[in-house]
Amino acid sequence: MPWGRTPSIRSLAGALVALVAVFVVLGLVTTALVVTTPGPTWAYVGLVVVAWVHVAAGVVAWWQRPSNATGGLLVAGGGAWLLADLGNTGVPALAAVGSVTATTPVAVLVQLLLAFPSGRVRDPAARVVVGAAWVTVLVLQAPEYLFTPQPPPHQLLAIADRPDLAAVGGTVQRVVGALVVVATVVLVVRRLRATDRERRRVLLPLAAYGVVAAVMVPLGAAVADLVGLDPVTLGVVQIVALAGVPVAFVTGLLRGGFARTGEVEELAAWLGGADGRPGLARACARALGDPTAQVVFWLPGPGHYVDAAGAPAPLPGAGSGRAAVEVELRGRRVGAIAYDATLLADPEPVAAAGRVLALAIDRERLLAELRASDAALRRSRQRLVEAADGERRRIARDLHDGLQVRLVLLALDAQRLADDAGPALRERAVALRTGIDDAATELRGHVHAVMPAALVERGLAAATEDLVDRVPLPTRLELALEDGTLPPAVESTAYFVVAEGLTNALRHAHARALAVRVVAADGSVRVEVSDDGEGGVGGPAGGGMRGLADRVGAVGGSLSVDSPVGGGTTVTVELPCGS
Incomplete structure (x- = not known):
């Protein structure tokens, strides 16, 4: 799914719970219907169990890898098995649906094989084979129920008693189905040959098992005749084998290695995107399926890791339940990815994501280094x-x-x-x-x-009141702060802003009235000094105001001057006062 539309953990959990509930209800209804139908009831119920196993495995894969489509395919496979089992009910309409969808699980299995590990069929040849599989199970299945009259309740779709057409259709379906299976095997083998040894160790048993299971559905009876299996034993073997398919796919998906290929491809697409991309750490967390994943950056000068804001960020230690994989670019360490080791037992997918993101991490590292240097400079200026x-x-x-x-x-x-x-x-x-x-x-x-004695002895509020009392012009004062709660550097800076603002207004503004406002709220102090004078001040150009601007910047604050011609002047300063 696209980066911008990946669901949140809460919404995904709600959707999966609703999905499981729907399939449980459908499974119970189907079970209640098939147990009242004459025939091998255990086999009908076994197909419902197979469907539930598909859905459960799909939910696990979907939860662990929300951006991977394999989970959705497994859930669709469960739905296909439930629909196919409707043919064993005694309700004519449902039996008709079962007749139409009787072999759809084969197409789902073929698509799973050719779409693994990303869950998406990307190869053009594989798309042709998957399309042929769906044509085989939906279109070429039609002669079976259209031209072969069935006893109730399966007679709803029959339009003619033409055994010859039904036989021809069945032969065509078997031949095309066999070709689809052969093509699937060829494509899987070709993929096996193109992968490295480590990935082949994961793909080979999964591919072999999936191909055998795909063959057993349409050709199970012929195989049983060859090896001498009775129908009951054949049915048990088929159900057990089919129930193991989703388990095998989920195991392969979560083992790591090339199972993360889809996410690495998404990371590559993210790197090539333009506007609207999420942050680097967010993209990495989504790709790994670990919302706690964190990208940190290596600063070679100080010799430690920092986060995106430039703050120190040490790697997780032993026993913390977290681990980290270092990221290198052309033999040079640029960062690391910290992740939940209990969620991702194999570090290889994290390393693969790091290889894809190395260039972006190096770029972000430079920004983090600049932020760290800027923060260090601010701290140094504040200490001065x-x-x-x-x-x-x-x-x-x-x-x-x-x-x-x-x-x-x-x-x-x-x-x-x-x-x-x-x-x-x-x-x-x-x-x-x-x-x-x-x-x-x-x-x-x-x-x-x-340093005014009032400021040293009684604090900013008292010193400001004392300062305003000595102003020869009418001055409105608004104070909203508690003395003793501000850092000394912030108190003194705010005081000197008021003093310089009043001095400038008295000397240059030709004002008739002044106003001073000092308010502390939300971790900052806002200081405003305004007058009703001539205005037209272009900014903190004077020596006093220029020095104040430097002092305000040294404690991490900001200074602005609003002075329209004829509209008075307002000097506004924001000072952070958090610890």
Whole structure:
């Protein structure tokens, strides 16, 4: 089925459950009808069992390999056996259906042989043989029920009593059927010769068993006469042999090796596709039938694996129930495919998928390496910002708690000296006190510029309120955050965005009113500073805003400026605040 239409696990499970339920009901109805019909009841019920085995095997194959058509063919084979068994019921209409479809299981078996392992008949010669098989079982079957009057309830389709036409039709059907079987054997042998030894080990017993089973359906009676089997023994042998056909096909399909050819071909088609392709990991998971399959990429510099986002992704260890197959391109390791070892016991299909995907994995590896480098650069820049902020906080704290306190103490000493001194020294002591106060005031300004005390001591919300309170223009403030929950680098960056935005608005915008909005939600902080001024700012061109843009980018955020002429200016910053 096409990549874009592969069903989900849940929808596939629902469809398979409904399918099994339908076949169980049909099988029970058919069984109830055939047990009331005179004849070898055990044989009629045995055919229902054969149909159920086909359906069960088809469901297993469909579940394990949803993109492989073999499961659908096996289910169709079960339906063919149920329809054929309707000829053994006592209901005229159903018996007529059974007469028409009596030999359709042979065509299904021929198609299974020639479509294995992908479930699709791709070779033109094989398509001709499959078409001939269906003509044989549907068209050439017609003289059997049209020209041979049958006792009730099989007389519904008879149109004339012409034994001669029925005999000719039967002879033609047997000859064409024999030619179809011979052609099937030739094509299977040709395929065997073209495959390697490992694949031949899987295909040879399956092909031999399938051919023998196909021969036993139409030619079972003749073979029994040759070897001296009584009808009952022949019937038992036929039923057992036919019930083993779907089991053999499912076993071959799930063994691995060339059983994954269909999926590898789909991967090749995926690589050659254009738009609308799923991701690499998703395509690989679908092809392997393992929804947990993961593609990781090898970075030779650091010497470790990463995922598509560039994050480290170590290979599964022993005892985890998972395994990995490394992927190489021209002798160079480019990645690996990790998969569920309990679901895929044979690593060969995973290796085959890796060989097909090697070029795509190498291309994605380069992107993953770029993402990893970009992430490392962002982390490095963020560490620099955090280190610089830490140093600023330390300097601000040292100045505030050290030098500023000493200046205050010196000012007090100067005041006491002025109080105790005579008139000659009092004036000089007061001047000294005034100078010390001015130095302390200037120092407080520098400390605030380095790192505001309100931000260090009380957090972003309090510092923003303090900053807005000092703005000489009407300023609307909206705060929706909880102090103490943001990383220090994010807090300081958001504060400096507000400070720079207000400073620029006061200096250049000729605004009458301002607005500040700081909101934390969904793992990020959004900061907006807007004014109703002249607008027309082309972007963060100024030195202050350019520095802020670098700082915002260093912590993984984004900065944008919306400033239509005459429409005011809005500076918007998004800062990630997740851990």
